[in-house]
Structures are given as C-alpha cells and as structure tokens.
Amino acid sequence: MKATIITIGDEILIGQIVDTNSASIARHLNAAGIVVAEKESVGDDRDAIVAALRRAMDGSDVTILTGGLGPTKDDITKRTLAELFGCELVRDERVARHVRRMLESRGIAYNDLNRGQSLVPACCTVLFNAHGTAPGMWFERDGRVVVSLPGVPFEMEHLMQDEVMPRLKARFALRQIVHRTLITSGLAESMLAERIAGWEAALPPYLHLAYLPSPDKVRLRLSAYEVEGEEVAHEIEAQFEKLRTIIPEYILGYETATIQSVVHDLLTQRHLTLATAESCTGGAIAARFTAMPGASAYFRCGVVSYTVEAKHDLLGVSLDDIDRYGVVSEPVVRAMAEGMRRTAHADYAVATTGVAGPAGGTPECPVGTVWMAVAGPQGTVAVCRQSGSDRGQIIDRASGQAIALLRDEILRQDTPRNE
Amino acid sequence: MKATIITIGDEILIGQIVDTNSASIARHLNAAGIVVAEKESVGDDRDAIVAALRRAMDGSDVTILTGGLGPTKDDITKRTLAELFGCELVRDERVARHVRRMLESRGIAYNDLNRGQSLVPACCTVLFNAHGTAPGMWFERDGRVVVSLPGVPFEMEHLMQDEVMPRLKARFALRQIVHRTLITSGLAESMLAERIAGWEAALPPYLHLAYLPSPDKVRLRLSAYEVEGEEVAHEIEAQFEKLRTIIPEYILGYETATIQSVVHDLLTQRHLTLATAESCTGGAIAARFTAMPGASAYFRCGVVSYTVEAKHDLLGVSLDDIDRYGVVSEPVVRAMAEGMRRTAHADYAVATTGVAGPAGGTPECPVGTVWMAVAGPQGTVAVCRQSGSDRGQIIDRASGQAIALLRDEILRQDTPRNE
Numbered sequence: 001m002k003a004t005i006i007t008i009g010d011e012i013l014i015g016q017i018v019d020t021n022s023a024s025i026a027r028h029l030n031a032a033g034i035v036v037a038e039k040e041s042v043g044d045d046r047d048a049i050v051a052a053l054r055r056a057m058d059g060s061d062v063t064i065l066t067g068g069l070g071p072t073k074d075d076i077t078k079r080t081l082a083e084l085f086g087c088e089l090v091r092d093e094r095v096a097r098h099v100r101r102m103l104e105s106r107g108i109a110y111n112d113l114n115r116g117q118s119l120v121p122a123c124c125t126v127l128f129n130a131h132g133t134a135p136g137m138w139f140e141r142d143g144r145v146v147v148s149l150p151g152v153p154f155e156m157e158h159l160m161q162d163e164v165m166p167r168l169k170a171r172f173a174l175r176q177i178v179h180r181t182l183i184t185s186g187l188a189e190s191m192l193a194e195r196i197a198g199w200e201a202a203l204p205p206y207l208h209l210a211y212l213p214s215p216d217k218v219r220l221r222l223s224a225y226e227v228e229g230e231e232v233a234h235e236i237e238a239q240f241e242k243l244r245t246i247i248p249e250y251i252l253g254y255e256t257a258t259i260q261s262v263v264h265d266l267l268t269q270r271h272l273t274l275a276t277a278e279s280c281t282g283g284a285i286a287a288r289f290t291a292m293p294g295a296s297a298y299f300r301c302g303v304v305s306y307t308v309e310a311k312h313d314l315l316g317v318s319l320d321d322i323d324r325y326g327v328v329s330e331p332v333v334r335a336m337a338e339g340m341r342r343t344a345h346a347d348y349a350v351a352t353t354g355v356a357g358p359a360g361g362t363p364e365c366p367v368g369t370v371w372m373a374v375a376g377p378q379g380t381v382a383v384c385r386q387s388g389s390d391r392g393q394i395i396d397r398a399s400g401q402a403i404a405l406l407r408d409e410i411l412r413q414d415t416p417r418n419e
Numbered sequence: 420m421k422a423t424i425i426t427i428g429d430e431i432l433i434g435q436i437v438d439t440n441s442a443s444i445a446r447h448l449n450a451a452g453i454v455v456a457e458k459e460s461v462g463d464d465r466d467a468i469v470a471a472l473r474r475a476m477d478g479s480d481v482t483i484l485t486g487g488l489g490p491t492k493d494d495i496t497k498r499t500l501a502e503l504f505g506c507e508l509v510r511d512e513r514v515a516r517h518v519r520r521m522l523e524s525r526g527i528a529y530n531d532l533n534r535g536q537s538l539v540p541a542c543c544t545v546l547f548n549a550h551g552t553a554p555g556m557w558f559e560r561d562g563r564v565v566v567s568l569p570g571v572p573f574e575m576e577h578l579m580q581d582e583v584m585p586r587l588k589a590r591f592a593l594r595q596i597v598h599r600t601l602i603t604s605g606l607a608e609s610m611l612a613e614r615i616a617g618w619e620a621a622l623p624p625y626l627h628l629a630y631l632p633s634p635d636k637v638r639l640r641l642s643a644y645e646v647e648g649e650e651v652a653h654e655i656e657a658q659f660e661k662l663r664t665i666i667p668e669y670i671l672g673y674e675t676a677t678i679q680s681v682v683h684d685l686l687t688q689r690h691l692t693l694a695t696a697e698s699c700t701g702g703a704i705a706a707r708f709t710a711m712p713g714a715s716a717y718f719r720c721g722v723v724s725y726t727v728e729a730k731h732d733l734l735g736v737s738l739d740d741i742d743r744y745g746v747v748s749e750p751v752v753r754a755m756a757e758g759m760r761r762t763a764h765a766d767y768a769v770a771t772t773g774v775a776g777p778a779g780g781t782p783e784c785p786v787g788t789v790w791m792a793v794a795g796p797q798g799t800v801a802v803c804r805q806s807g808s809d810r811g812q813i814i815d816r817a818s819g820q821a822i823a824l825l826r827d828e829i830l831r832q833d834t835p836r837n838e
Contacts, residue, residue, distance in 0.1 A: 010629055010642070011629065011631050011640070012442070012445075012458065013445060013454075013455040013456070013457075013458065014445055014446070014449045014455065014596075014598055014642070015441075015442040015443060015444070015445030015446035015447075015448075015449060015455075016442075016446075016598070016600070016631065016638075016640065017442065017631070018437060018438075018439050018442045019437075019438065019441075019442070020437050022434075022438075022460075023431070023434040023435075023436065023437045023438070024434060025434070026431075026432060026433055026434030027433070027434035027435075028434075029434075030433045030434060035432075036432040036433065036434075037432070037462075037467075038432075038459065038460065038461055038467070038471075039431065039432065039459065039460040040457065040458065040459050040460075041441075041457065041458040041459075042457055043456075044629075048456075048457070052457075070608060070630070070632060071608050071609040071612060072608055072609070072612045072630040103607075103609075108607045108609065108610055109610060109613075111609055111610075111613050113609040113612055113613065114609050133609075152632065152633075177433075179433055179435070181435070188522075188527045189489060189490050189491055190490040190491070190522075190527065190530055190532040190533050190552075191527055191528060191530075193490060193491045193532055194528075194530050194532065210429055210430065210463070211489070211491040212430050212435070212436070213489060213571065214571070219435075221430070221435065223429070223433070276702075276723070278702075281709075282705055282706055282708070282709025282710065282714070282718075283695075283697075283702035283703070283704070283705030283706040283709060283721055283723070284702070284706045284709075284710075285702075286701055286702030286705075286706075286723045287701055287702035287703045287705075287706045287814075289701070290700075290701025290702060290703075290723065290725065290775075290814075291701065291703075291810070291811060291814060293776070293777050293778070293810055294778075295701070295725075296725055296779075299701075299723075299725045300725060300726050300728070300729060301722065301723055301724050301725055301726060301728075301729035301733065302702055302721075302722070302723035302725075303720065303721070303722055303723075303733070304695070304702065304705045304709065304718075304720055304721035304722075304723075305720050306709070306714075306715055306718045306719060306720055306721075307719050307720060309719075309720075309763075309764070310719060310720035310763065313762065314720065314722070314733065314762070343732065343733070344728075344729065345728070356709075357712070358712050359712070359713075360715070391710070391712055392710060395706075395709075395710060
C-alpha cells in the first residue's frame, strides 16, 4: 500500500509557512501500515495540481491533498478535482446548513463566499468538517483513492482522524509498519555509530536502522515495513534493551521523549516539587514544564528575574555578591536557586543566569555564557556552559542543559552519598 | 528562473520530523527572484532520488537537495550524485583537514565514518561547510545547476547564505520577486474578503493577492513576479496604505510581526517597563518577550504562580479572595496584575489565571476559561476569554490575547481619559 501526499499553496513554495500538515498526515498513514512513497508541494495553480495528481495516481493507491480550500480560494482545487473526475459542482445542503450555523455562532455574516463553500463535486463523498467551513472530499477511481482536505492544521487533523483513517482501514486490507525510536544524548553521531557498530551488524535483516542527528541529541530509529506488528515490536524492544547495556549513560528516552518529559515523570513518580528562577532563559524553563499536562502536581512557582532588583527582592540574592561577582556568576546562580527553593518550599529549584545576546557580552563573559544551578535536598550544584551564539539557540540549549542538570541531581538521590 | 527543492530522508516520509529546510531554502530563492515551482520529499533510496532529480532537472534551472548526507548515511546521496553525473568519489584534502580539526576541538575521535565524509564526487565544486562535517556540493550540466546540502538546518542555512546564493547570483541574471504581507486580526476570512472586495478588485493586474488564514489572524500577501523590484515595492506599500484606511482597527502589522513584537516596539519607543504574573500560561508570556533581543531594556521580572501560596507570597493576592472567588476569577487576576506591578516597580503588569486542562475544568469554569488583566498607570482592566480546548492551544492563544490586551492599554494612553 503506497500513498502520496500533495500539499497545495503558494505560501508553501515561497517559504512563508512551514508545512506541518504533511508530517501529521504521514504519521497517520504510517501508523495504519500505509507507506508514504513521496510528498510533493505545488502552488495554487490548476496545471500544477493536475500534473501532480496524475503522477500520484499512477504510482500510489492513496493520494491525500491538503490546502487550496477555504472561502477565498477554494475554486481552483475544487474545480480542478471536479474536472479531473468528470463531474459538476453541486450544492450540498448539509454543508450549507453547517457553514451557516458555524458562522452565526461566531457572529459572522453568511455571504456569497461562504455560500460557495457548500458547492462540492457531485462525484465525491463529502467528509463532514465539524471544525471548519471547508468540507473534505473523498474520490475513487480504478481502485485508487484521492482525498482532498482543508489546509488549516486543526481541521485537517480532525478529518484525518475521524473520517479518512476509518474509511481507509475499511476500504483496504492493511499490513503494519512499525517504527520505534530511542533517543541518545551526549555522543556525536560518528562516535555513537562506532560504539554500536557490532549491535547494528547483528540486527535482523528486516529491521532498518536510521540515525537522526540534531544539535543536542541523536535519535536511533528501527523500522520494519509490512510485517506482523506485535512480534516485530517485541523484537525491537529486545534490541533496544541490548543497546541499553552498551551505552547506558547516553540514553535519554524513547519516541518523543524530551529532557523535560523525563524530569516530569521523575518528579511525578517521586512526589517531588519544583520551582524555577530564570534570568537569561526568561521563562522558557517554566514554560517547558507547564506545557505538559499534569505539571501542576509538582510545579510550584517560577520567577523570571531580569533585573538586579528582582534577583534581590524576589530571590534574596545579596546585592554585595552581585556587585562583587557580577550577575553572571557562580555565587549569584547558587543564591538564585537556593533563594527560590526556600521561597517556594520546593524540593528542587533550578536557576539560570547568562548572556543571551546579541548585546551584553564581554571578553570574560562572552555571549552564550550561562551559569546554571540546581538546589535540592542534597545541596546545590552549579556549572557554567557555553550554550551557543544565537539568542534563540542559547535560550533553548541552556534550558535543556539546566533541566538535564536537574535530572542528574534527582537521579543522584539513588546513589549513596559517599560515592 | 525556476527551481525545485528536493528534501531527502525517510524521517520526512514517516512524519517523524517536520521539514523546515525547504521553507527556508524557498525564502532564500524567492528573495533573489527565483521562483520555486515545486517541492518534493523522497526517502533515502537511490531510485527515488534519481527519479526526482531527473524530473527536477527537466523542468527547473536550479535544483536544491538537502539531507541524505552525514557520517552514517551519506553514501546513498553522494554515490547517487556521482553516478548520475558520471564521475568517481575522490578524497578532498581541505574537507578532510576540516573534519579532523572540528572533531578534535569537540574531543571526538576521527574514525572511518568521518574519513568517508571527505570523499566527494570529482565533478562537483565543494561548498565548504564551516559549521559541520558534511560538505555541500555544486554540480552543473547543460546550463542547469544541482546543489546538494546537508540536512542539519543550521549547517544548511549557513551554506545557502554564504555559498549557494552568492554563486547563483553570479551565475544567472536574476529578476526580482516581491512579496509583502500585511497581518490582520479580528476579522474572519470571509468577512475580511467582503470588506476589502472593492480594494481587491482595483488592484493592478500584476499584483497577486493571497489570503493566509490561521486561528487568530488572516495574513494578506501581495506578490509580483519577475519585476523591477523597487517600483513594485512602492506600489504595494501604497496599496497597503489604502487598506489601512478601510480596516484600520484590524491591522496588526507587517511581514513577520507578532503581537509581542508590536508591544516590544511600543515599550521600547516609549521607555516603559513590563512585568508578568502568569498562572495558566506558565511562563509563556515572559518567554515570548525575553526571546526578543533588546527585551532587557523594558522587561523587569515575571512570576509563574502555579500554587495558591505563590499567588499570595509573591504577588500579594489575598487568601480570602482566593477562597471566596476561586483562583480563576476577576478579583484574583486583578490582584495578581496589581501585586506584580507594585513589586516590580513596572509601568505595566500583565496577568493570567485559567484552566489549561486537560484536567481541572468544572461546569462553571470549563477547560479553556482564562481570566487576564493588565495593570497600568491608568488603572487595571480584566477580561475573561474562552481560549480553546487543547492545553497547548489554550496557553498559546491566552498568551496572545493577554498581550493584545496589553497593547490596547498602552495605546489607550494616546486617547483622552474622558473619551
């Protein structure tokens, strides 16, 4: 079972938006055992849509299109599909009623543009879009399926899940695709590959290994195509277990694990509480934790102390220390963490102070220098890191590094003090 | 001048990563007047790469490939290119020296995998990758250019900017493409289209209008292809000025403006200071401001008060009020903003308290309910909003809504008090 994904929109070709829809559609298809052979993006242009669609239908059993629908621009895609499948545009009463009701509830007048949204090709099955005004459309010809979905990610996502996937599963006899990912951190790609070369060479031939490097981690993905899913999933887990014994200290987690999700789980399981005191990371650490459902069970509070006064008034950092050592220094970051932990009555407090740039760097303390500390039941640790050269990168990396320090401190609880 | 972008990697086809590279490459090409006709993604597979590349070279003057390089997987792409262009892989001494030096500085051993990275097709021009170990490659045949770049976004970006664009500009006589975007907020797409229909109909024929809707705004883009840039840019500005007179209250800004960048500019220009007191947004508002260079000029401090104690201890909210009205209430959000403004000695303080979910909703106060307040020199305003149904969406929307309230309050300074 092969699929092609076609995303439509000039905004994609000029780089004005990043296409997230195709990744999300690909995940849905893969999870159901449908291999995505190709993804393509074309502009709001009849000929380009027709050419892409013809080629897709030649090679793929299923083609999913998104975009090119909506009150101001749905003509091209809808008319092109009607023409390609040889039928007229007709008014769909259910869609018309739904559009009218949706707009009314939001206080929006129903006008000719919205009226046009209830026109659909007569030869398609309408996929009801409960969350928007542009309906999805399902076409079939010669055993091949073509689905057109609106480009608004939220609406597309609901239609894929509620309408498209159930129909595809009912329509085709699907085999499974299994992907599992293990996340490593702390080893460069080439060193990792060297370390695990023996393990890699001994993998069963139907398991395909891929390295996915990014600045602070390398993900290892094992994939198997068109297999009996459960058995293969067990085999992959067994292989990852072997890997755990080879590089135990470099494994961060599985699938979409992040350093904050690992710490979230640790804090939750152990009934520990957390507070944050951030200067250069500016709330990014607090935001990473509080973005996760369930954070309120352990997250007590955070302070973003951009000014000297805030460091003193809210965190109790001594003005003498700030004068003597500077705001980006070990004594200050330690005092921030300890002051926050005390004020919040939390088990752990994590603190950062650094130079996020682009201005403010000095020869002794260049842009990217970040002091980070964790105060906990066993005392306080502090480290200084060089976290990059670009403001966004520095905030992001320093946040990750500070949370990793927190993880290490929580896990250190497990080892005897006199190690 | 037409271009095709091909991104290579199984991780793209299974939806494990969102492809941001192609959007960034498209922006570079567009800015130089090169029209991107198509974008395509294929897997790490020789035949798929060859087929996509052959088709791209048929239709486009320039083809940019990314991905499929790196110590553990560069074989396929590099060998495929060498084969397609009919030459051998040879060792490049400069690349070899660079890879060795880069690894040494990071304390990484130089091994066979890295040694392989210094092999390049003999018929290409090597594009030096100062930020990584996989070099870029530039091929030419029959007047058509094919460029292969590593897939790490940071490395790709530097190579596009420093190596590829200067060479393309030197190699081809390019005309300009002009895109300008105006961002509206507060009008649904169909209502906006109706309001500005007269303006749209009167646009000069060489200006192409596109609507780009997203949950909280609609962007309007005017584009002109292969034109004399400066003149068209002025014409577009004049058109946007006309639009300003038609829908003045719905215009947020231009290009990549965000609600926080608008407020950032207001605060900076007026020498005003800001503090934040966040409950349900969990630091996201502080993080949005502090992510922008120059934020330290106005951002004083922020508190993330997830617990009742933090609301009381750090912000001075009365425990009686919390008991009587609940944490998600108008009296509490007002007290948070006012307490924060006082503690921080800031001109403005913005506060949020709400139910981000998925748990914690009640019939009176369902998930998505967010109270937000702004305390300023003219007093305090508070509003309650329904900000969505998904935790991430609620945090994101409520942050934007609270910052919009702050903007309105700052701008209200300009109007007489007795309006």
